[in-house]
Amino acid sequence: MPQALPTWLTPQQFFQAVEEMRAVVGKEWVVSEDGPALRSYRDAFSPEEDDVFLPSAVVAPDGVEQIQKILKIANDYRVPLWTISSGKNFAYGGPAPRKAGHVVLDLKRMNRIIEVNEEFGYALVEPGVTYFQLYEYIQKKGYKLWIDCAAPGWGSVLGNTLEHGVGYTPYGDHYMMHCGMEVVLADGTLLRTGQGSLPGTQCWQLFQYGFGPVLDGIFTQSNFGVVTKMGIWLMPEPPGYMPFMITYEREEDLHAITEAVRPLKVNMLIPNGAFTVGLLWEASIKTTRAQYGDPKKPLPESAMKKLMADHKLGMWNFYAALYGPKPMMDNTFKVVRDALGAIPGAKFYFDEDRKGDPSWDYRVKLMRGIPNMTEFNMSNWVPGAGAHVDFSPISPTRGDDAMRQYQMIKTRANEYGFDYIGEFAVGWRDMHHVFSLTFDRSDADERRRARELFNVLIDEAAQAGYGEYRTHLAFMDKIAGTYNWNDGALWKLHHRLKDALDPNGILAPGKMGIWPKHMREENV
Ligand code: ADP
Numbered sequence: 001m002p003q004a005l006p007t008w009l010t011p012q013q014f015f016q017a018v019e020e021m022r023a024v025v026g027k028e029w030v031v032s033e034d035g036p037a038l039r040s041y042r043d044a045f046s047p048e049e050d051d052v053f054l055p056s057a058v059v060a061p062d063g064v065e066q067i068q069k070i071l072k073i074a075n076d077y078r079v080p081l082w083t084i085s086s087g088k089n090f091a092y093g094g095p096a097p098r099k100a101g102h103v104v105l106d107l108k109r110m111n112r113i114i115e116v117n118e119e120f121g122y123a124l125v126e127p128g129v130t131y132f133q134l135y136e137y138i139q140k141k142g143y144k145l146w147i148d149c150a151a152p153g154w155g156s157v158l159g160n161t162l163e164h165g166v167g168y169t170p171y172g173d174h175y176m177m178h179c180g181m182e183v184v185l186a187d188g189t190l191l192r193t194g195q196g197s198l199p200g201t202q203c204w205q206l207f208q209y210g211f212g213p214v215l216d217g218i219f220t221q222s223n224f225g226v227v228t229k230m231g232i233w234l235m236p237e238p239p240g241y242m243p244f245m246i247t248y249e250r251e252e253d254l255h256a257i258t259e260a261v262r263p264l265k266v267n268m269l270i271p272n273g274a275f276t277v278g279l280l281w282e283a284s285i286k287t288t289r290a291q292y293g294d295p296k297k298p299l300p301e302s303a304m305k306k307l308m309a310d311h312k313l314g315m316w317n318f319y320a321a322l323y324g325p326k327p328m329m330d331n332t333f334k335v336v337r338d339a340l341g342a343i344p345g346a347k348f349y350f351d352e353d354r355k356g357d358p359s360w361d362y363r364v365k366l367m368r369g370i371p372n373m374t375e376f377n378m379s380n381w382v383p384g385a386g387a388h389v390d391f392s393p394i395s396p397t398r399g400d401d402a403m404r405q406y407q408m409i410k411t412r413a414n415e416y417g418f419d420y421i422g423e424f425a426v427g428w429r430d431m432h433h434v435f436s437l438t439f440d441r442s443d444a445d446e447r448r449r450a451r452e453l454f455n456v457l458i459d460e461a462a463q464a465g466y467g468e469y470r471t472h473l474a475f476m477d478k479i480a481g482t483y484n485w486n487d488g489a490l491w492k493l494h495h496r497l498k499d500a501l502d503p504n505g506i507l508a509p510g511k512m513g514i515w516p517k518h519m520r521e522e523n524v
Helices: 011-025 064-077 131-141 157-162 253-266 279-286 301-311 326-340 358-366 374-381 399-415 444-463 473-482 485-501 517-522
Strands: 057-059 081-084 103-106 113-117 122-125 178-184 190-192 226-233 241-248 274-278 316-323 347-349 386-391 394-396 422-426 430-440
Touching: 011 057, 011 064, 064 081, 064 103, 064 178, 064 226, 113 131, 122 157, 131 157, 157 226, 241 253, 241 326, 241 358, 253 274, 253 316, 253 326, 253 399, 253 422, 274 279, 279 301, 279 316, 279 358, 279 374, 279 422, 316 326, 358 374, 374 386, 374 430, 386 444, 394 399, 399 422, 399 430, 399 444, 430 444, 444 473, 485 517
Parallel strands: 057 103, 081 103
Antiparallel strands: 113 122, 122 226, 178 190, 178 226, 241 316, 241 347, 274 316, 274 422, 386 430, 394 430, 422 430
16 A cells, blocks of 8 residues: 555655655665664554654655755645654654654754763764764763763654653753754754854853754754754763662652652752652563463552562662762761651662663663663563653652642553553752553554543642643644633744744644645644
8 A cells, every 4th residue: 555645745746755855865864665664663562553643755864965955845835744853752652743644854864973072071962873883982982971861772862852851861851951952944954953053152052052043953843943063062071970779669759759759859969860769660670460460450559569579679669869979978878878768668779789680781871971772671561562752741750749740640551451661860950750651552442442541640730730741742742732721822922933934834743733835724
């Protein structure tokens, strides 16, 4: 069956445009026939069938000039382009476009590490640079710098930052740590943000602002431009590193943990991206549901105790780390121990206690910026084609809110036949609560239930005043609809910006519920 095409184009127009793009990038860098190469751009974790988000073609330029030429062709024919950097945004859509038939603009060939500066601690990278690549480069050069990576190390530094991804070291808020962007607008204009727009600047990667409005944010989670370079701050290697884990036995301990963590984070005593991880998240890294219960049903409470005992886990497992000279870490640790150890049943673990345990080992790596792929084990929790979409509401770092979100999600998840597999990524003042809705993709009924559950969760979270920080393609419109204060003033502004910057609607239609005018009006 031929793949879907943009609905407003005839096949002749579409393939003519693709031919012209082929002439720009070379024939080996365009895919336009249905087959394994095109299907590798499907979302392998989608709660829908593959075809719902299957692109019609892929074009992979190797630099800004080629991008500008592609955008010109796209404007001439009105070809919609979905930009990806490494396309590993799994749980949120992977490499796939929001609409079937749109063309993926794959920037994987633009994978140059333009600069790593050891003196100031930063890197300037192109979109296709992955965490593994940047890490290996720094190791090879012997720079005393750490990166901060997403859990799966195959993703790109730039793509993850644009999605507001978070990591595990003190530099865990990636957008907060970015410094300077280069962007191609839909009309081909090339610009640099911040200090980068001053010719001859020495400060593009040193100072996040420029002169006038700060526009970097509008190029994140959006479809207002193609980001072609980005600076990212890197942490100088500290003289000491002390990761630790604390297990807690009872579900309701989440309240006390969260209350204890808030002042430690707000006052920066715990400096890194700390995580309060639920039992089944931990379990899914190293075992399967079938080993503890019915492989097709949520695990009953009775199995939880055995799981905890077998793997020395808690219902909640708190991970964090201290960094710096030893006397400073020792002093800070006393404060952390008094606060988090005061909760009855708290058990502390260090490297000597858990080395060799896969879930400990990968977190110890992540908290010091060593990329790896261990978290992918999670998909083996369920039988069949394990996949997950992540429901990620933001919560205040407050016990009442954490418990409320946890209970709300867990109850609904069980009702729809899924486990609660969740963790709280503790930021400076908020928590990203990530519920990994894990399902068997080969089972149509599970896919349907996963979608239904997700939709219910969006509504219930919004009613309680909680909004998601990121989402899968399938739920972008619905979540955008929840950010509707004052008659949707913010999305109306997004649409005004979209119409002004990209009047032909060629860049990522539908990203985060932002649609070009003709698609809003014609509902295509
Ligand atoms: P990663 O592989 O690092 O997880 P992706 O390459 O999948 O990230 O990108 C995640 C999302 O970010 C994409 O779906 C797209 O919406 C956006 N994006 C990625 N790269 C760019 C870019 N260079 N310019 C604009 N948007 C981008």
